Amino acid sequence: MSHAAQHDPTLYGLMAEFDNPTALVAAANRARLDGYRNMDAYSPIPIEELNEALGLRRTRLPRLVLLGGILGGLAGFGLEVWTQAVAYQMNVGGRPFISWPQFIPVAFETTVMGAAFTAFFAMWALNKLPMPYHPVFNVPAFARASTDRFFLCIEATDLRFDQTATRKFLESLHPVGVSDVEP
Amino acid sequence: MAEQPHPNMAAGDAAAGVALLSRTPPVIQPGHTFETVTETISHAVLSKRTGIGWFFGFFIAFLLLMVLNMTIAKLLLTGIGIWGNNIPVGWAFDIINFVWWIGIGHAGTLISAILLLFRQQWRTSINRFAEAMTLFAVACAAMFPLLHTGRPWLAAYWLFPYPNTMELWPQFRSPLIWDVFAVSTYGSVSALFWYTGLVPDMATLRDRAHTRRAKIIYGMMALGWRGSARHWQRYETAYLLLAGISTPLVLSVHSVVSFDFAVSVLPGWHATIFPPYFVAGAIYSGFAMVLTLAVPLRKFYGMEDFITMRHIHNMTKVMLVTGMIVAYGYANEAFFAWYSANPYEQYMMANRMKGPYAVFYWSLIAINACMIQLFWFRKVRDNVALLFVLSLLVNVGMWLERFIIIVTSLHRDFLPSSWGMYAPTRWDLGMFAGTIGLFLALFFLFVRFLPAIAMFEMRTIVPEAKLKEHHG
Numbered sequence: 015m016s017h018a019a020q021h022d023p024t025l026y027g028l029m030a031e032f033d034n035p036t037a038l039v040a041a042a043n044r045a046r047l048d049g050y051r052n053m054d055a056y057s058p059i060p061i062e063e064l065n066e067a068l069g070l071r072r073t074r075l076p077r078l079v080l081l082g083g084i085l086g087g088l089a090g091f092g093l094e095v096w097t098q099a100v101a102y103q104m105n106v107g108g109r110p111f112i113s114w115p116q117f118i119p120v121a122f123e124t125t126v127m128g129a130a131f132t133a134f135f136a137m138w139a140l141n142k143l144p145m146p147y148h149p150v151f152n153v154p155a156f157a158r159a160s161t162d163r164f165f166l167c168i169e170a171t172d173l174r175f176d177q178t179a180t181r182k183f184l185e186s187l188h189p190v191g192v193s194d195v196e197p
Numbered sequence: 198m199a200e201q202p203h204p205n206m207a208a209g210d211a212a213a214g215v216a217l218l219s220r221t222p223p224v225i226q227p228g229h230t231f232e233t234v235t236e237t238i239s240h241a242v243l244s245k246r247t248g249i250g251w252f253f254g255f256f257i258a259f260l261l262l263m264v265l266n267m268t269i270a271k272l273l274l275t276g277i278g279i280w281g282n283n284i285p286v287g288w289a290f291d292i293i294n295f296v297w298w299i300g301i302g303h304a305g306t307l308i309s310a311i312l313l314l315f316r317q318q319w320r321t322s323i324n325r326f327a328e329a330m331t332l333f334a335v336a337c338a339a340m341f342p343l344l345h346t347g348r349p350w351l352a353a354y355w356l357f358p359y360p361n362t363m364e365l366w367p368q369f370r371s372p373l374i375w376d377v378f379a380v381s382t383y384g385s386v387s388a389l390f391w392y393t394g395l396v397p398d399m400a401t402l403r404d405r406a407h408t409r410r411a412k413i414i415y416g417m418m419a420l421g422w423r424g425s426a427r428h429w430q431r432y433e434t435a436y437l438l439l440a441g442i443s444t445p446l447v448l449s450v451h452s453v454v455s456f457d458f459a460v461s462v463l464p465g466w467h468a469t470i471f472p473p474y475f476v477a478g479a480i481y482s483g484f485a486m487v488l489t490l491a492v493p494l495r496k497f498y499g500m501e502d503f504i505t506m507r508h509i510h511n512m513t514k515v516m517l518v519t520g521m522i523v524a525y526g527y528a529n530e531a532f533f534a535w536y537s538a539n540p541y542e543q544y545m546m547a548n549r550m551k552g553p554y555a556v557f558y559w560s561l562i563a564i565n566a567c568m569i570q571l572f573w574f575r576k577v578r579d580n581v582a583l584l585f586v587l588s589l590l591v592n593v594g595m596w597l598e599r600f601i602i603i604v605t606s607l608h609r610d611f612l613p614s615s616w617g618m619y620a621p622t623r624w625d626l627g628m629f630a631g632t633i634g635l636f637l638a639l640f641f642l643f644v645r646f647l648p649a650i651a652m653f654e655m656r657t658i659v660p661e662a663k664l665k666e667h668h669g
């Protein structure tokens with residue numbers, strides 16, 4: 015049904031509501047096995063099993079944090095070497111200008127600073143947050159997504175998306191309800 | 198206190214039931230669901246009614262905060278001559294209180310980071326307000342060295358890597374500069390960690406708020422969080438990474454603080470035991486402060502189901518262990534002094550035990566070495582009111598420890614002609630009381646406007662959150 019995948023501009027997707035995490039994970043698994051790819055699950059708690067159920071790839075955040083830490087450490091150590099040995103040489107008790115053991119504490123702290131700021135800002139950036147508006151908030155029931163309800167949204171951009179067939183599919187998963195998500 | 202089964206105990210709460218049968222209290226009372234956990238915690242924030250007790254407590258904290266403002270104004274107008282420290286005691290209340298406050302902060306990071314890495318589930322109910330405590334304690338601590346410069350608006354030249362008018366840079370070989378980097382890193386990383394933890398809870402408050410203003414404010418703080426699985430995956434990774442980064446950080450901070458002393462060549466300060474001894478003391482006093490805050494919090498906000506006797510017991514046990522490490526440190530200091538065969542070292546120790554400040558030395562031994570032995574007894578660990586009093590005493594004991602380390606090491610200089618005595622002035626006392634006011638005022642605002650317990654993390658430990666096994 016390659017020709018059926020016409021993107022309807024009046025619809026962001028279809029959203030099924032569940033009242034427990036087990037049903038959501040099962041639904042996500044079924045949807046993936048059924049061939050759906052452009053979908054997301056929404057839950058009030060982190061659910062590790064969803065990563066596999068939705069076929070999510072591992073995040074590259076750890077590599078970015080490692081990079082941030084290394085850069086932070088180099089910057090701190092570089093600052094110490096440059097200020098103490100280049101910009102203004104000062105002889106303190108005959109110690110070498112680059113007295114590196116004494117530079118370790120500050121370099122360590124800047125390493126931590128670089129890694130922590132990267133973890134914080136890269137996480138929000140990769141998540142594309144802050145994002146003040148998102149279509150899923152148009153579903154009234156979604157207000158409970160931050161308390162006790164679990165949602166699976168199949169997006170209209172998915173190649174297999176078909177308003178009638180997808181709705182039927184979602185209803186077969188025994189949800190509490192299925193709603194249209196306006197863009 | 199006998200553990201009675203909770204009246205609402207659901208049949209499915211098998212694990213919680215086992216915990217009830219054993220002598221270990223559960224980390225969350227049985228019968229709770231996603232909704233009850235969220236409602237209980239968010240109600241304290243979203244409720245329109247503010248209890249009279251809150252106003253009373255905030256009023257006292259606010260009065261003390263005004264004392265802080267007054268002492269700062271006087272200090273800036275007059276100079277640090279209004280303080281009692283003078284040669285030979287060049288460092289006194291400012292550094293005592295700085296170390297005391299920084300130490301208190303350490304428990305928050307230990308709970309939020311180290312216990313997370315060790316998968317200690319009981320941290321979940323106490324990490325949020327313990328982290329808040331860390332931030333407020335660091336704010337109080339930072340005030341002292343900054344104001345000790347006398348002209349804090351010029352401190353940027355002296356503390357941060359910025360050259361002065363003669364193009365001279367700060368001295369990176371000095372522990373005082375290490376301290377600036379350690380404390381500012383600690384403060385900023387703690388703030389990032391705390392805010393990261395808050396975001397999903399801000400989304401919950403946004404969705405549950407009754408007024409438009411609350412919806413807008415919490416909505417902005419939530420950054421548009423919608424609980425997407427993709428977001429949760431990166432979020433959990435970032436949270437774990439921040440915990441991993443914070444773990445060596447928190448150990449480094451009090452080590453660096455101890456270097457302020459240990460790197461100098463002064464009897465009573467120049468000791469290799471200082472870094473681990475300071476870190477243990479920090480965690481010990483920090484847990485005492487967490488307990489001091491947890492006891493009234495669970496009582497007045499009806500959080501006894503979340504901050505259970507399990508938490509109280511565990512915190513008491515951590516205090517017992519770290520307190521004994523501290524007591525071991527005291528024994529080591531005395532041993533080093535005797536074994537060194539150095540007359541100055543030996544005199545320093547004799548002066549601590551028999552000199553003019555001996556009463557403070559023996560008080561701190563009485564609290565930090567003797568009194569904490571009470572924590573061995575289950576009867577004591579079950580008595581919440583008694584623990585509240587003991588936790589306050591522990592903080593008194595840890596304050597006295599810093600007083601003894603700093604003042605007795607300085608006031609008898611190498612030459613008897615340079616000997617002196619130290620006593621705080623009313624401005625010293627006012628500023629110390631003022632920072633307690635700042636700390637309490639911030640804490641009162643925190644429990645009123647932000648969720649004091651991490652709601653999303655509490656939801657992960659209710660029985661509903663467990664995925665059911667299914668076949669086919």
